[in-house]
Amino acid sequence: xxxxxxxxxxxxxxxxxxxxxxxxxxxxxxxxxxxxxxxxxxxxxxxxxxxxxxxxxxxxxxxxxxxxxxxxxxxxxxxxxxxxxxxxxxxxxxxxxxxxxxxxxxxxxxxx
Amino acid sequence: xxxxxxxxxxxxxxxxxxxxxxxxxxxxxxxxxxxxxxxxxxxxxxxxxxxxxxxxxxxxxxxxxxxxxxxxxxxxxxxxxxxxxxxxxxxxxxxxxxxxxxxxxxxxxxxxxx
Numbered sequence: 525x526x527x528x529x530x531x532x533x534x535x536x537x538x539x540x541x542x543x544x545x546x547x548x549x550x551x552x553x554x555x556x557x558x559x560x561x562x563x564x565x566x567x568x569x570x571x572x573x574x575x576x577x578x579x580x581x582x583x584x585x586x587x588x589x590x591x592x593x594x595x596x597x598x599x600x601x602x603x604x605x606x607x608x609x610x611x612x613x614x615x616x617x618x619x620x621x622x623x624x625x626x627x628x629x630x631x632x633x634x635x636x
Numbered sequence: 637x638x639x640x641x642x643x644x645x646x647x648x649x650x651x652x653x654x655x656x657x658x659x660x661x662x663x664x665x666x667x668x669x670x671x672x673x674x675x676x677x678x679x680x681x682x683x684x685x686x687x688x689x690x691x692x693x694x695x696x697x698x699x700x701x702x703x704x705x706x707x708x709x710x711x712x713x714x715x716x717x718x719x720x721x722x723x724x725x726x727x728x729x730x731x732x733x734x735x736x737x738x739x740x741x742x743x744x745x746x747x748x749x750x
Contacts, residue, residue: 528678560741567640567727567741568679613678623692624739626671626678 527551528616530627537634543601545630547614550595554616558624559588559599562611571612572599604634638662640742642728648748654716657745661709661730667691669739670703670713671727679727685711686733718749 529548537543547557555576560568574581574588574597581588587600601608611631615624641660649655661668666687671679682701683693687708696703700719705711715722725746729739 530678533676565743567729567743569741615678623681623684626680628676628678 526628527554528614528625528627530612530614530630532630533628534631534633537604537632539606539634539636540603543599543604543608543632543634545599545601545612545614545632547597547599547627548595549597549616549625551616551618551625552595553618554625556617557588557590557597558615558617559586560613560615560626561608562613562629568613601632604632606634606636608632609634640728640730640740642726642742642745644745645743646746646748648750649718651720651749652717654714655718655747656712656714657726657728657747659711659713659728659730659742661711661728662740665730665732665740666708667731667733667739668705668711669727669729669731670711671729673725673727673744675724682713715747718747720749723747723749 527550558573559571561571562568572583572586574590590597611629613629614627617624643658668685670682673679682696683703684691685705688705703713725744727744729741731739
C-alpha cells in the first residue's frame with residue numbers, strides 16, 4: 525500500500541525554465557512533508573520541507589506548495605539549472621512519529 | 637561535521653548466504669534508520685532506533701533480517717539467508733529526535749544477490 529505517490533518517473537526541462545515535480549499522498553494523518561534530492565551513487569539529501577499549517581514554503585530557487593484538500597504537494601524549481609538534474613523524492617510523515625514514507629521518485633533532467 | 641558512514645559500498649553474494657552492513661551515524665544523533673531501496677522505488681523504512689531501543693520495525697522481515705544498535709551509536713543490519721529479492725541499496729540515516737529535516741543519509745550499500 526503506497527501512501528506517497530510520484531506518478532511521473534521522469535521530467536525533462538530546459539535550463540532557465542521552471543521545473544514542477546508533483547507528489548500525492550493518501551494518508552490524511554500526514555502533517556509534515558519533505559523533498560529530497562539524490563545524485564547517482566549518493567544518499568538522498570534534504571532539500572526543503574513544509575508543515576501542514578502552511579501552504580507554501582520557499583528557499584531560494586525552490587518552493588514547495590501544499591494542497592491539503594487535494595492531498596497534493598509540488599516542488600517548483602525556478603530557474604532550473606543543469607546541476608539540478610537528479611532524482612527527487614517526496615516524503616511524508618505524521619510528525620510526532622518521525623517516520624517517513626517515500627514516493628518512488630522523479631528523475632529530473634535539466635538540459636543546457 | 638562528518639556525515640553518516642556506511643560500509644561496504646558494494647556487496648555481491650549468492651542466495652542463501654549471509655551478509656552484514658555497518659552504519660556509523662552522525663555524532664550525537666540519537667535516531668537511526670535503516671531503509672531498503674529497490675531499483676525504481678523510494679526508500680522503505682526497515683527499522684528505526686532511538687538510542688539503542690527499537691522504535692519501529694514493522695516492515696522488517698524478521699525471519700531473515702536482524703539489526704542491532706549497541707551502545708546507541710553504530711548499527712549493523714544482517715540478512716540471513718539472503719534471497720534474490722533482497723537485491724537493493726540499503727541506506728542508513730540518522731537524526732536528532734523529531735528533527736524537522738528528516739534524516740541525514742549515508743551513501744548506502746548496494747547489495748546484489750545472485
